[in-house]
Amino acid sequence: MRIFNFRRSFFLLLFLAILPASASKVRWKVKEYRNNKYVPLSQVKDFYGLTSMTKSGSYIILRNSDVELKFRAGGQEVLMNNVKFIFSHAVVSLGTYHISIVDLKKVIDPVLRPFKIKEAKGFDTVIIDPGHGGQDAGAVNSLGTEAGYNLKVAKMLQENLKKRGFKVIMTRTDDVFLTLQERVKLANSYKNAIFISIHFNSAGSRGRSQARGIETFTLSPVGVAHYGRGLKDSDNIERMGNAQDSANIALATAVHWSSIQLLARAKLEVPDRGIRRARYSVLTGVKHPAILFEGGFMSHPKEKYLINNPTYQRTLAKSMCEAIVFYRKATMQKVGTAKR
Numbered sequence: 465m466r467i468f469n470f471r472r473s474f475f476l477l478l479f480l481a482i483l484p485a486s487a488s489k490v491r492w493k494v495k496e497y498r499n500n501k502y503v504p505l506s507q508v509k510d511f512y513g514l515t516s517m518t519k520s521g522s523y524i525i526l527r528n529s530d531v532e533l534k535f536r537a538g539g540q541e542v543l544m545n546n547v548k549f550i551f552s553h554a555v556v557s558l559g560t561y562h563i564s565i566v567d568l569k570k571v572i573d574p575v576l577r578p579f580k581i582k583e584a585k586g587f588d589t590v591i592i593d594p595g596h597g598g599q600d601a602g603a604v605n606s607l608g609t610e611a612g613y614n615l616k617v618a619k620m621l622q623e624n625l626k627k628r629g630f631k632v633i634m635t636r637t638d639d640v641f642l643t644l645q646e647r648v649k650l651a652n653s654y655k656n657a658i659f660i661s662i663h664f665n666s667a668g669s670r671g672r673s674q675a676r677g678i679e680t681f682t683l684s685p686v687g688v689a690h691y692g693r694g695l696k697d698s699d700n701i702e703r704m705g706n707a708q709d710s711a712n713i714a715l716a717t718a719v720h721w722s723s724i725q726l727l728a729r730a731k732l733e734v735p736d737r738g739i740r741r742a743r744y745s746v747l748t749g750v751k752h753p754a755i756l757f758e759g760g761f762m763s764h765p766k767e768k769y770l771i772n773n774p775t776y777q778r779t780l781a782k783s784m785c786e787a788i789v790f791y792r793k794a795t796m797q798k799v800g801t802a803k804r
């Protein structure tokens with residue numbers, strides 16, 4: 465049912481003008497826990513004008529007629545209008561349920577109030593980075609190479625974006641090798657741009673062949689690790705890409721949500737692995753809002769056929785293009801002029 469509500473759901477998430485009655489006067493009840501700062505979910509509810517907070521099993525659900533935020537006690541997976549985000553820190557019970565300030569500032573706020581994102585300036589250029597190439601094929605299976613699939617989808621996206629009037633820069637247009645630094649350097653030589661790195665996944669050689677689905681990465685905020693590994697000292701250093709933290713997550717939301725929805729509509733459904741945090745070089749170094757999109761697992765026995773299917777590739781490209789158009793609208797919208 466939900467797939468038919470694509471536009472409505474999308475608008476609700478990224479176009480909502482949620483204006484807290486007295487945002488500047490809110491005094492968050494901050495609690496320290498294991499070196500991180502947390503705020504109560506009940507305050508999050510009030511701040512965003514949500515009207516109810518209910519508990520269902522291990523889930524805590526905050527909602528009003530337009531927005532639903534679903535948290536799980538002790539978990540990092542959070543659904544915001546059914547878009548899956550992997551929080552930097554788990555929801556904890558400190559008397560009452562709390563979430564980390566990092567997740568409030570770096571996920572919830574830019575998603576619910578994209579028009580507040582200062583660094584999301586107008587852009588007319590989209591830099592598409594097809595991952596790998598040349599001597600670096602990326603993941604390989606019996607049907608093709610990741611470098612090849614990345615380039616195919618990138619070229620389809622390029623065509624779509626040109627039709628919508630964007631200027632498109634490709635980090636590569638052939639099967640050539642580029643270092644990550646070269647990609648970053650090229651991207652940073654442009655202005656007024658966003659950056660999309662396209663990849664396909666592999667579960668590696670450890671026999672985890674059942675891993676599948678789509679995931680979208682944005683740069684970890686300062687103090688947050690690369691997904692799946694522990695915190696390092698270097699994670700506390702602010703990177704170039706951190707200046708765009710809020711824009712990064714808004715762009716990721718648009719692209720991730722759009723791809724999950726359009727694939728489902730095309731009956732090419734893949735599991736939703738969520739929007740995650742990572743410290744990939746292209747994300748740390750690029751000065752534009754940036755994401756790294758993983759369009760499925762080449763190592764999965766069924767998903768590899770989907771990835772090889774031109775309809776699947778075209779649907780990914782189309783969904784990214786639609787998302788970029790939506791993202792531009794959502795972030796350009798001025799406070800007070802928001803429409804649903």
Ligand SMILES: [Zn+2]
Nearest residue numbers: 595602663664
């Ligand atoms: Zn890759």
